[in-house]
Amino acid sequence: MAWSVASSLDRVGHHRRSADWVAQLWRSPDARLLKLDADASFTTQADGTLRLVKPFVDHDPQRHLLLGLVEGAPVFAVQAVVDGEVRSLREVGGSLSDVERDIAAAATALVRWHQLEPQCPRCGGPTRVTDGGYARHCERCDEQHFPRTDPAVIVAVVDVDDRILLGRQASWGNRVSVLAGFVEAGESLEQTIHREIAEEVDVTLDRIRYFGSQPWSFPRSLMTGFFARASSTAVCVDADEIAWAGWFTREELAAQLEAGTIGLPGPSSIAHRLIATWRSEPTVW
Incomplete structure (x- = not known):
């Protein structure tokens, strides 16, 4: 893609x-x-x-x-x-x-x-x-x-051991994904990333790297993708948007996918591409 x-x-x-x-x-x-x-x-x-x-x-x-x-x-x-x-x-x-x-x-x-x-x-x-x-x-x-576009961030958070943080909403069944949220009035993309990750899972970040973007017409978003490195690893979900979240090594994620205990976002999404990129190569800062 x-x-x-x-x-x-x-x-x-x-x-x-x-x-x-x-x-x-x-x-x-x-x-x-x-x-x-x-x-x-x-x-x-x-x-x-x-x-x-x-x-x-x-x-x-x-x-x-x-x-x-x-x-x-x-x-x-x-x-x-x-x-x-x-x-x-x-x-x-x-x-x-x-x-x-x-x-x-x-x-x-x-x-x-x-x-x-x-x-x-x-x-x-x-x-x-x-x-x-x-x-x-x-x-x-x-x-x-003119048509309005609503900017949003979608972030693959990794820790110093290169584990990825994935979570799910209550309605998603066993599917997990990286975390995302809309940009609020007066915010930069970077400020949105720090706020959303803190609100959803209470994790702090010390580095952010741009990955790519994708138009997401549901109904009119622009998803801006990033990798971010966590400076804390204790996870506390907000229980409103996120029902569960946890850290995965590449081996743990592969094993659960093979067992069918979790699923990933569809291949048309930038969320899928973020996760696939992390799975295929070390996260370099």
Whole structure:
């Protein structure tokens, strides 16, 4: 999952402001459309790839969202009735190619945003879709609005013996994961990390290293991943967000996974990638 490289989805930010240009792309012979249902789920082909269809109706700028160009070919998204068995990005993201994942993530985020904010958050007036779907314009106060992204941190905490701290919420069954939380108003990412880890498991940290990020459109988060070294190891869970947490060596984690006593996050998540990176190589500070 090449989240650290440039995306092959060209979002054509300078051109999509022209409604005529976007409409012309819709009529392009190589245009493709991803249909999503009201839950922002979609269908895949038998081989697991995205099911993209050719547009065949007249272009509707209020419904047809231009995601961008892939190797020059325009890709759109629309919320509509979807035939067949649908899957969410959370379910199938790990099996999609990098560019397909970018398409699905952009489509999911935009569809959910247009669902949630059809009116102006400033004055309550009606808004219209502009910029090919990446903005809404208020007809009452003339304000321009853009999709909001909620930043969150997700942190693989390790101790001086290179054990990893994993925990679970009460609703997760036997699945465990690294710890995460949303950035609060006025916080830096680093401040959020210290606060969240202290609140959830009462562990203090002395070093933080950036790992990578991932769009997580459930509904509109950006997960920023880090490794952090613990300066304390006594764990006291908050019992609100975290029901249980504990330290694992690589051997202990492998044994419990093989026995089926615990499970890990799905392969489409940055949580999975953080844990997999720790399992495959020593944490270097």
